[in-house]
Amino acid sequence: MRRRLIQSTLAVVLVVIAVFGVSLVIVETRTISNSAQERVDSEALRLASIVDSRILGEEHINAEILRNQVAEDRYAVIRVPGRPPIEVGIQPSGDVIHSTAKGEEGETVVVQEPRSAVTREVGRTLLIIAAVALLAIIAAVLLAVRQANRLASPLTDLAETAERLGSGDPRPRHKRYSVPELDRVADVLDSSAERIARMLTAERRLAADASHQLRTPLTALSMRLEEITLTDDPDIVKEEATIALTQVERLTDVVERLLTNARDPRTGSAVSFDLDEVIKQQLEEWRPAYRSAGRAIVSSGKRHLRAVGTPGAVAQVLAALIENSLMHGGGTVALRTRVTGNQAVVEVTDEGPGVPTDLGARIFERTISGRNSTGIGLAVARDLAEADGGRLEMLQAQPPVFGLFLSRTPLKRPPLVDEEEPTVR
Structure with missing residues (x-):
């Protein structure tokens, strides 16, 4: 593209120089030639006038007297009737410019000038025109290179941005080029980059949430199936199979909720x-897992509480807190229920060292973990709690106390704007 821009600009300049340069050369050549002829004519008339004056005054006329009246590079011949011709200067050879003038006393004056002087002057003029044309070409090339870089460099940047988008790097560059058309393309690419970034973030978050939320039910289901394989008692098999079916239902609920939130996070199923x-x-x-770890899990507090939310989501929040205490806490884990205002609160606490001081309120951020874990469990739990109008908070760091706050009265949800349901592909 740079080469084409430079070539096209140079071609235009050369055409303009050719058209106007040739015309200027022709005009200047004619002007110089006419000026030289006018100078010779004027010289002849002036000499004739001088000779007339001397004849009328009966003064002596010779070459010495007229030598100062003729330019150095010119040749003049004065013919006076009854007298020999008077020559002033050296007669030029070759092509000449000449002029003849007649005086009132019958004398004839002929003035000649070599045409080489005109040729030299025309040559000087042509050199000047050529130098100006060369400067114009250089300026045109520099301007073409500058314009080509100004247009080609942004296109190269835009191509690199598009290539980065295609390679999975959706960071917008927010770079503009002061060219409206190119800036429009840059705006579109940046908008596309932001949309792709949001889509990738949503997909990665869905994958992380799914892997984390499905892990606990799958582990529990695996434990129940292992119990079935290790016993021959039909009653135990039936009991474990019933619990396994419950875990399957929970898995189904988790998957449906993940897909629902992926399609429209505003949709809720609080009851x-x-x-x-x-x-x-x-x-x-969780009792089997705690017994295996030599620990206990108990519950206390107010009974027969009803809360508003999605039972499956609340179970997942509590499971995240219980699992967090199993992995990072110590001693007995206690679930206490109480009422504050119009909210039912479930507190989960253990006898472990608690949350490190350097984590603090960041404990609910994704990828934040005190040990070698995924760091998304509490973040997912908070999202689940807030989806149905509840909230999850860390009430105390040491020993750790987490509180799940749930409303006791149904929430009035604003009507959703009718939208075309997106197609899942």
């Missing part, structure tokens, strides 16, 4: 439910 049932289910699910 009024018995909080004791969810806590009881979590205790039964």
Whole structure:
């Protein structure tokens, strides 16, 4: 592109120089030639006038007297009737410019000038025109290179940006070039980069959330199936199979909720439910793991509380807190329920060292972990709690106390704007 821009600009300049340069050469050549002829004519008339004056005054006329009246590079011949011709200067050879003038006393004056002087003057003029044309060409080339770089460099940048988008680097560059058309392309690419970045973030977050939320039910399901394989008692097999089916239902609920949130995070399924049932289910699910670790998990507090939320989501929040205490805490884990205002609160605490001081409020940020874990469990738990109008907070760092706050009365959701349901591909 640079080469084409430079070549096209240079071609235009050369055409302009050719048209106007040739015309200027022709005009200047004619002007110089006419000026030389006018000078010779004027010289002849002036000499004739001088000779007339001397004849009328009966003064002596010779070459010495007229020598100062004729230019050095000119030759003049004065013919006076009845007298020999008077020659002034050296007669030029070759092509000459000449002029003849007649005086009132019958004398004839002929003035000649070599045409080489005109040729030299025309040559000087042509050199000047050529130098100006050369400067114009150099200026045109420099301007063409500058314009080519100004247009080609942004296109190269835009091509690199598009290539980065295609290679999975969606960072917008926010670079503009003071060219409206190119800036428009840059705006579109930056907008596309931001959309791609949001889509990639959402996909990665969905994958991380899915892997984390599915891990616990799958582990519990695996434990139940192992129990089935290790026993021949039909009653135990039936009991473990029932619990396994419960875990399968929980897995189904987790998957449906993940897909629902991926399509539209505003959609909720909050209902009024018995909080004791969810806590009881979590205790039964986690007691085997705690017994294996030589620890206990208990519950206390106010009973028969009803809360508003999605039972599956609340169970996942409590499971994240219980698992967090199992991995990072110590001693007995206690789930306490209480009421504050119009909210039911479930507190999860253990006897471990608590949350490190350097983590503090960042404990709910993704990738933040006190040990070698994924660092997304509490972040996912907080998102699940807030999805149905609740909230998850760290009430105390040492010993750790986490509180899940749930409303006790149904929330009035604003009506959703009718939108075309996106197609899942």
